[in-house]
Amino acid sequence: MTNINNVLLEMINYYQGDPKRIQHFLKVHSFAKFIAEQENLPSDKLYILEIAGLMHDIGIKIAEQKYNSSNGKYQELEGPAPAREILEKLQVDTAVIDRVCFLIAHHHTYNNIDDLDYQIxxxxxxLVNLYEDNCPKQAIENALNRIFKTKTGINLCKTIFDV
Incomplete structure (x- = not known):
């Protein structure tokens, strides 16, 4: 089993010179791990989720080069290939790679959520985007009501944004 820190270092190298992207995926990873632990996500799924948390936006770089856009659909389209390449290099199990790539390919698709790792x-x-995008309270309340399903995620959103 590849150490999560190996994935972290690969992602920092991938986004070398782009501290905004690096800070983003570190925050998403941290919240994902916390929510998962509070929600008692099994360790095998936590491992997948931690990798996906670090790699979820890997498609942005290619999307910006190819389409001059970081649109979520482009991220989903372009993210799995570089993620698979990095994870294969790190000798991550194929089943783990497949699930991580699925999560990357769907992390801006909010219907048909098939498991707790995806929801988290x-x-x-x-949680990170609402802050980084400086969203108004109404947008936060809409996200809280539409998106959040876990007890931990709901509580974090309410507490962090005081809604």
């Missing part, structure tokens, strides 16, 4: 990744990304 979306909640963690929202």
């Amino acid at each position: 990744l979306i909640e963690a990304d929202f």
